[in-house]
Amino acid sequence: MLFRWFENLIDAFKEPSDAMPPPQVGRFYLFYLRQVWPVFLAALLVGLGVALVEVSLFGFVGSIVDMAKQADASTFFTLHGRTLMWMAAVALLARPLLNATHDLLVNQAIVPSLTNRIRWQNHRYVMRQSLGFFQNDYAGRIANRIMQTGASLRQSAVQIVDAIWYVLIYTGSALAMFAHADVWLAVPLAVWLLAYVGTLSWFVPRTRQRSWQSSEARSKLMGRIVDGYSNVLTLKLFAHTHREEAYVAEAMREQTEKLRRMTRLTTAMDATITSLNGLLIVGTSGLAVWLWSQGRVTVGAIALSTGLVIRINNMSGWIMWVVNGIFEDIGTVQDGLTTIAQPRAVQDRPDAVPLVVREGGVRFDDIHFHYGKQGGVIAGLALAVRPGEKIGLVGPSGAGKSTLVNVLLRLYDLEQGRILIDGQDISHVTQESLRSQIGVVTQDTSLLHRSIRDNLLYGRPDATDAQIAEAVRKARADEFIPNLIDGEGRTGFDAHVGERGVKLSGGQRQRIAIARVLLKDAPILVLDEATSALDSEAEAAIQDSLDILMEGKTVIAIAHRLSTIARMDRLVVLDKGRIVETGTHAELIAREGLYARLWARQTGGFVGVEDVVG
Template sequence: MFDRSRLHRLWQVRRSVQLVWKSSPKSTLIHGGLMLVLGLLPVAGLYLVKLIIDTVTAQEAPEWESIGGLLAAALSIAVLTDWLRALDAHVSEIQSQQVTDHVHDLLHKQAIRLDLGYYENPEFQDNLHRAQTEAPYRPALIIDRLISLLQNAVSLGAIALLLLAFHWELTLGLFLFMLPILFVRMRHARLQHRHWQSWTARQRQAYYLSQLLNFQDHAKEVRLFGLGNHLHQRFMDLRKSIRQDRLALSRDRTKGEALTQGCASLGVYGALAFLAYQTMVRAISIGDMVVYYQALQRGQALLRDLFASAAGLYENALFLANFYDFLLLEPRVKEPEVPCVIPQPLRGEIRFECVRFDYPHGTRPVLKAVDMTISAGEKVALVGKNGAGKTTLVKLLCRLYDPTEGRITVDGIDLRNFSSEEWRKQIGVVFQDFGRYQFTVRENIGFGDLVARNLPGQIEQAARLSGADGFIAGLPHGYDSLLGTLFAGGEELSIGQWQQIAIARAALRSAPIIILDEPTSALDPEAEAQVLERFRQIAEGRTAILISHRLSTVCMADRIFVLDDGRVCESGTHTELLSLNGVYAGMFHSQARHYRTVQE
């Protein structure tokens, strides 16, 4: 019966060979040539050993010159073999590094290409983990196995011709005694791959627990709540379960290997008994016996290596399937075939028209028929309880996702008609979970606009707008100071200072639309007032969206949209919403009551 899965694995081998060739053609060619030569040299050495023994055991006294010449030839082959092996090891290392870098290049480009929805999916995270851990070295292994297979086949072919000339039944018997080893190794490769897939989630959990114990982000809480031993024990329990599965698999393989290797040894020693009998009855010479026995041993070793290479090819093809599946993933945020040109200048009028959104693996809609218009140049605020959909609206506006239903337009054009890359250049955004890059201050701010960062004074101006220039001046190397404690010499900042850096990053981009998600959540009241004043300056002439739970922060907005249960339930100015005495008024009075209680 036609086995499509085996054909698919052969196709994976072919793709891996193409990948290695593309990443390191010169190294692959040299590596392959060296291994083929190394496959032939042992056969030549074996034949010289036969000649030496036959010469020494000849009835006539041999001339030293004839033996010396044979020994010199054997020595030359041995030295050449050692040199070529050393050279091949160096070439193999070059090839391995080139392939690893090429695979990382493919992985990173695909990771950049895929949209945010994939990264919020645990199944995708499992597949990504498998691709990242296996792909960098598996293609080079496939080439090694393939070349080793060819090298062993060449050597085995030469030895087989030698043995067939003596006794073809002996050669066939050797092969049959070794064949069970191949079946055992192929079965183990299948089992290992199957178990490996089931281990991935546990391995990622163990890695996460290790991060909690070893990284700074959770160091304070781990110590304050006494979580260290608890988390360590959970890590050890996971590692134990994985280890037990691995050892069970290893025991299974050991049993199979012991049985098949015993059969192989029985075949070789049976052949030795046959050779000894042939020598005793003078059917062959002592030199023939030595050479044929060495050929049998060498043939057994080559067959073992040949089967190991074949099983290795099969195993690596199985493991690389996840990598190639990862490369085949397509973004869910589809690019238009012919993108619309973004109007310049962009006015920035934003309309949400009956927008509904469900997260791919969610169980309920996050947004339900949202209708909302933000006029060009208007400063609006989005408020609502946690989970109301405020940040989701921003993600849709940034085209990190597309609406499940409805559409979003800017200046009358559906966002889906723009190139997502070009559209995102029109937005400066600070998310609540902003990035804290372990680079210099200049790089942290400069990531906001990779073009503007090279213009004189732009980074410093962005820092002044966010209020970060004050503490930057006090850092040891100013804008060239390394931030964070991940690398030596780094300076750690407070959360509020990191937030000011993030705001400076958004301010650097001269985008017509600016979005701040909880921009003052980590700031003290004085710093909050300064940031809001600077926000007014940054937002001048732009369409601005502010998300905040502090309702005192949103009073300065031209209009406030109140979200509740995935819908816009109220909109208006601060004064208008208070007069409605609805959801917004209830939230505002609740916060005001808290402040009055504290003052009393």
């Protein structure tokens, strides 16, 4: 019950702000820590209590020595019993209670929940980044930075809270106690403190810089490793094992060298601090003994000063590693910021409203888009698709067909012009509502590494078993799903499909994708090379499912195989981002333009128009 109470102090899944996290390290820390400031304040206050108790124990040692020297053994407990009971209460009750409270705050409240709150909020922000964001980086590096940043931010913040009181209380109390016994006794500690701070001031900023470089190299290494695992079939097919090993080894050598540069500093810092500590112990102990020999301090002062400087010696080593760890973690957070604190290229307007589709008409109004390149990908294109009309986009590679679909889905924002759906500018509606009204079947059907059922439910999360079965039947996926079995013995709809659906054939993946879009039942349908990866037999089998899928919808289809879209109501021929021809298959063949040349190239003159459209 006690553990649960502390564990509930921080909600790991608190709904975050949708604003971009601050790109500056200090403000980034504050952005997350102020969300849980009461817990950190409690940890700070408890840490103060723990430090005071620890210092008081050394004071007790000196007091006991002096009391034992001054009192007769027979009357010792009578004279000092109350003081001894007080000392025992501090050691037996206050110290364990304060330490237990500190551990509960840190281990139950902060470590699991704050770490995962930071990860959760960063993940939610990054998941809403544009498609281009993910295309420009390794998926493994993005994931690594999100995982490491949460842990490093929490760890460094906790270490700062733990260290601050130990530094202030131990050194401050020691100076006060030494000065109280004799002002000269505080001189070695004061000199050591200045040298210690100076040492940290020189080493720590350099350690932070090299730590950031090491973290950046580690993220790069992780990205290359995950990239290889994700494309392991390609690596095996091309039989370049040594080439891939060299590619990863290059990043590993870079990471190793940067890590070595960082550890050189930590080793030098450790040696410097250890030397300073030796001077502190010898100087303080020797001075205490000499002052005692002069009658200026008591034996208890020798015990206090010697014990306390030994404790400070141990603490200084701990503080050194803590400070080093803090700045290493700050370097990791700084590395994470390069991925996490990036503005989104595609964002909903503050006044964005949900898209309402009543008919499904689509209009491209003088649109321009270049992917940031010089020269036009789409330049000044205008196209109207009537509600329920089925059009095919045709053209050579690079003509702008897939780009047209990408801007319709608002995976990228236009540079000029508008796209309207039933008269509503898609830049004025929410991205979620826009994409919920458009069903998409692509050439590279990528399934999630989950069960068949989970993949299908992406189309409609609230679909019933009957609705799933009907969609599967229409997509003709019921022919193979019952026979599926995965490596863990799960069968049918419960079988997992492997990463990106690799355990299924291309035709099976495509049928699952069609069933998923059937479940979605969106009024606008996009087919982007939906059958080009299949052989002719599989394509013919799936074409019937596509015909069912297209019924009653506005359809925009892209296909390099012109035979698959020749039956469309209208064909739109693109070249260099512009519409150069439009009409039915027969009309375009008769014009003997670009479409006719593409058709002749594919058919070799052996397939007549009547064979396709008859």
